[in-house]
Amino acid sequence: MASRSDTKTRILDAAEKLFAERGFSETSLRLITSKAEVNLASVNYHFGSKKELIRAVLARYLDVFMPLATDELKQLKAEKQHIPLEQVFSVLVNPLLELNKLRPDGTTLFLQLLGRGYIESQGHLRWFITTHYGEHLSFFVDAVSESVPEIPKADMFWRLHFTLGTIVFTMASADALMEIAAADFNEQNDIEAVIRKVIPYMAAGVNAPQLTA
Amino acid sequence: MASRSDTKTRILDAAEKLFAERGFSETSLRLITSKAEVNLASVNYHFGSKKELIRAVLARYLDVFMPLATDELKQLKAEKQHIPLEQVFSVLVNPLLELNKLRPDGTTLFLQLLGRGYIESQGHLRWFITTHYGEHLSFFVDAVSESVPEIPKADMFWRLHFTLGTIVFTMASADALMEIAAADFNEQNDIEAVIRKVIPYMAAGVNAPQLTA
DNA sequence: ACTTATTTAAAACACTCGTTTAAATTAAAC
DNA sequence: GTTTAATTTAAACGAGTGTTTTAAATAAGT
Known part of the structure; x- marks a missing residue:
């Protein structure tokens, strides 16, 4: 059984599922x-x-997602010179949903893994992401800055990290939240619905009026 | 040495610091x-x-913070009938800063612990908080809803959880973010400055316009 | 077909973890 | 001052961790 090296794939598939559910350090290699x-x-x-396994699990998604997102953003920038902020964020939706074609529940898994990564990592994952995908990241960050040029760089730094926190936390607990929403409000959401809910929130946050003491 | 039961306090003091820095499961009792x-x-x-130690660490802050926040909110509600959303959030600032009088860096520690708690907890902390401080929480949630009554309950549910994610993530990584801000933008922030930065973001997010596809 | 390299398998290693036990010490009660 | 209770100490327990080792099985190269 387990011919050739689908062993590698079997490990990645099992690992990503468990990592997304319970976090990295709470998932043992024996369980995987x-x-x-x-x-x-x-x-x-x-x-x-184990560390390299974690990176491999994330890389499998990042290698697909990052170029897709950059391409879509480049295309949009070619079409018009000023892009509304909300549209910059929306650029990420299609690349995210593409991941569902890669693997069942790919979008959810990726976002949850990303969340876990940013929360748990003591540096090695942050380092891995910024050194391997730094160019894509800053391309996106620049696009955001261009959409709302009136916001000072320093404030933008903070607000983008607030945004990161918003999506990372939301995705890490998305399953639980969707369950509650279903029970309390009869809302049957999938991950795309959650993404579309969070984008206006983030866009409004990043673009919030200042000095409103 | 360690006369009587300041042992208990010594443990709590050491534990909260380490828990805030590295999370609960990454902190061993031997290190504490x-x-x-x-x-x-x-x-x-x-x-x-260990579980009960974690709860005790959090309770030491929650027992002070929760009544203070509720009191301030009640006072504000007595003054005027309609409270702007941003002001509801701002009500939390003073109670948070009060924690600095309780212990050095009390505000930061509390918020970081809360963040860790909501991220790591497999239920036992969530359960502990909602059963012990549920009334304070829903009093606050109701005040938010009253400030922006035009937002449907279901949407409010999502947006408040987005907000939770924003502050929880921000606080869990506040130390790192303040360091970067200092290095890159010559901004010397303390935790109060960060709180005052995040409030407009959250308020704008919760109050974001809807169906802006 | 035989040899070489790759992959799988079972077992052990070395370590850390939270918790428990039982004896020694310190404080309180009378 | 003696007895009783509360606290501290050192040591071990048992279970779980990531990793390494050694040997067996499988696939590839020639």
Whole structure:
């Protein structure tokens, strides 16, 4: 069983699911390998260490998502010179939904993994993301700044991190929130609905009026 | 050394600092007790278990903060009938800053602990907070709803959780963010400055215009 | 077909964790 | 001052962790 190296894929598939659900440090290699039905040692054989497995799990999505997002943004910038802020954020929706074609629940998994990563990581993941995808990131950040040029760079720094917190936390607990919304308000949401709910919130936040003491 | 039961306090003081810095599950009892200069077993003797220690650390702040916040809000509601949303959020500022009188860096520690709690907790902390301080929480939530009555209950549910994510994430990484802001923008911020930056963001987000596809 | 390299397998290693036990110490009660 | 209770201490327990090692099985190269 487990011919050739779909072992690697089996590990990645099992790992991403468990990582998204319970976080990185709360997920043991033994749990991953038992769910993947592979041998414990194969993780270290194929990935070297748990840290590198975590990076590999994220890279599988980032390698698809980042170029897609950059492409869409470039296309939009070619069409018109000034882009409303909300539209900059909306540029991310399609690339995110593309991930569902990559794997079942790909969008949710990716966003939750990203959330876990930013929350848990003691640097190694932050470092990995910024050094491997830094250009895509700053391209996006620049586009945001151009959309609302009246906001000082320093304030923009803070507001974009607020935004990061908003989506990261929302996605890390998206499953629980969707359940509650279903029970309390008879709202049957999927991840796309949540994304479309959060975008106006973030756009309004980033573009908030200042010095309103 | 460590006469009577300031052992309990020494443990709480050391624990809250470490919990805020590195999270609950990443902080071992051995690290706590060595920083507190007490015996390892004293944690289980005084608190029963690590879980109960975590709850005790949070309760020490919540018991002060929650009544203060409710009082301020009640006072404001007595003064005028309609309160602008931003003012409802601002009600939390003074109670938060009061915590600095309780202990050095009390405000930062509390907010970071709260962030860690909401991120890490597999239920036991969420349960603890809602059952012990649920009345204060819903009193605040109701005040928010009254400030922006045009927003449907279901949308408000989502937006308040977005808000929770914003502050929780911001506070959990506040130290790192303040360092970056100092290096990149020569901004010397303290926790109060960050709070005052985030409030307009959250208020604008909660009050964002709808269906702006 | 035989050899070489790759992959899988089972077991052990070395370590950390929260918790418990039982004895020693300190404080309180009378 | 003696007895009783509360607290501190050192040591061990048992379970779980990521990683390494060694040998067996499988696939590839020639």
